[in-house]
Amino acid sequence: MATTVEQIVTALASAYPVIAVVSPEEDRIERLIQRVGAAAKPNPLPVLTWNCLDGFGQAHPVSDPLAALAWVAQEAPQGFYLFKDITAMLDGNRFLLRRLRDTASAIRNSGKYLFLLGPVVQVPDELKPFTYVVNSIFPDEAEVQATVQAVFTATRRSVDPSTFGRIVTSLRGMSLTEVEHVLRRLLARHQELGEAFFLELLAEKEQIMRKEGILEFVPPDRGIEELGGLDQLKLWVRQRASLFTPEARAQGLPRPKGVLLMGMSGCGKSLAVKVIAHEWQLPLFRLDMNLVFAGVHGSPEWVFHRALEAVEAVAPAVLWIDEIEMGVAGYHEGETGSLTRIFSTFLTWMQEHRADVFVAATANRINLLPAEIIRKGRFDQVFFVELPNEEERKEILAIHMRRQGLDPSKYDLVLLASATRGWNGAEIEQAVISARVACFAEGRPVEERDLLAAMGQIVPLSTTMAEQIKAIRSWARTRALPATTPGKPEM
Known part of the structure; x- marks a missing residue:
């Protein structure tokens, strides 16, 4: 994605008289426009800033936007004219819209340019032929680097290049x-820039991303040792763990674009996404499609586009889209409306985006996925997550026993794995938790018979949804790579 300055330069080179800048950071945008003005050829161009209280300040202290625009059109010298509050006044104000359009027409090719700045900018149809939109929701990497360097200089702290x-x-x-x-x-607060510093930094980032209300920051705190089974998926993840490093970039190695995990509910797809972020040491952001369609933050199309821009701004990162078949890919042929446009936007973005954003998508109802989603080029790999086999169930049992403070070596894992044939990982976890809770209530340690008793009270999905699971397996057999090395089927 082009930087803010590059977008502004493109707009100026295209001779657009009006440049709408979408950003909540007024001071940052003003500094960037001043930088562009100072570098203008053949002569630098001044930057005058208008707001609804002070007008243009001493240059022309008129707070009425109609009068300010008339002054720019008729008397003002060549330069950049930044209007800070005017976008919030446009809705329903026919007189202001007319004056804006007339001003845009009058200053074309005159060396004068209008900048309309706001956190949300809806360009009216009348202004679209005159307007270039610059999206600058977040600062780019160079701006962040400059600010970080300035803080270290001001605080007289040293830092090595890697940190x-x-x-x-x-x-x-x-x-x-x-x-x-x-x-x-x-x-x-921290004299050493160690892991404690970065953990607190991630916590601060979580709070700030919550204010955006679109992307949810998910702490990637689950290591690969906490994911039972799925050996082929784990190998795939480990092989790509170093592709986001500076060394890989220097050698021109391609970055992974995404992975689609589809299959049975409760088999560890969501956990696998967290493991990917943890193993690759990347921040993980979950896109909540319910918030996209809620309308709280604007039209669904605009909110979805803003979410993609937001995750590009924090790259390298992992973007998690849960149950993609119900949200982004919930489109069906012949439909129209927001869902169709979002689906089209997502497909184009997956194919064309250049930011280091890895998309990790999960799907339960895989028969609902359009062919456009699963074809090669969208995702690097499509994995099918099957119900765990006996060895995987033993591994899953041991993981959840340790999480509940139990010693797996004291239990017959072969017996317990046999008792959970056809179970998913979530059901095994619930059985271990139920046994521990029951024994805690009775004030005694968990015994093998307690685990078997808890297992006897759970009816697995493989029993209640046998036909659906059979259909899912049949659909995925020739369309996806098994996340687990295929072995002898269990009876």
């Missing part, structure tokens, strides 16, 4: 004001 790069990556997706405040606070 500096990791800090910059962790701070991406924040405004420059947030970057400065967060970094100053954490530097004052």
Whole structure:
């Protein structure tokens, strides 16, 4: 994605008289416009800023937007004219819209340019032929680097290049004001820039991303040792763990684009996504499609586009789309409306985006997935997650026993794995938890018979949804790579 300055330069080179800048950071955008103005050829161009209280300040202290625009059109010299509050006044104001259109027409090819700045900019149809839209929701990497360097210089702290790069990556997706405040606070609190520093930095990032309300930051705190089975998926993840490093970039190695995990519910697809982020040491963001379609933050198409821009701004990162068949890929041929447009946007973005964003998508109802989603080029690999076999169930049992404070070596895992034939990982976890809770209530340790008793009270999905599971297996047999090495089928 082009930087803010590159987008502004493109707009100026295209001779658009109006440049609408979408950003909540007024000071940052003003500085960038001043930088572009100072570098203008053959002569630098001044930047005058208007707001609804002070007008253009001493240059022309008129707070009425109609009068300010008339002055720009008729008397003002060549330059950049930044209007900060005018986008919020446009809705339903026919007089202001007319004056804006007339001003845009009057200043074409005159060396004067209008910049309309706001966190949300809806360009009216009348202005679209005159307007170039610059999306600058988050600062780019160079801006974050400059701010981080300025903070380290001001605080007289030293940092090695590797740690500096990791800090910059962790701070991406924040405004420059947030970057400065967060970094100053954490530097004052931590004398060493170790793991404790970065854990707190991730916690700060989580709070800031919550304010965006679109992407949910998910702490990638589950290691690959906590994922039972799925040996082929684990191998695939390990082989690509170093592709996001500077060394891989220097050698021109391709970055993985995404993976689609589909199959039975409760078999570890969501956990696998967290493991991928943890193994690759990348931040994990979950896109909640319910919020996209809720309309709280604007039209679904605009919110979805903003979410993609947001995750590109924090790259490298993992974007998690849960149950993709019900959200992004919930489109069916012949449908129209927001879902169709979002589906089209997502397909194009998956094919064309250049940011280091890895898409990890999960799907339960795989028969609902359109062919466009699963074809090669969208995802690097499509894995089918099957019900765990006996060896995997033993591994899953041991993992959940350890998480509940139990010693797996004291139990007959072969017997327990046999008792859970046809179970998914979530059902095995619930059986272990139920046994521990029951024994805690009775004030005694968990015995093997308690685990077997808890298992006897659970009816697995493989029993209640046998026909659906059979259909899922049949559909996936020739369409996806098994996440587990195929072996002898269980009776």
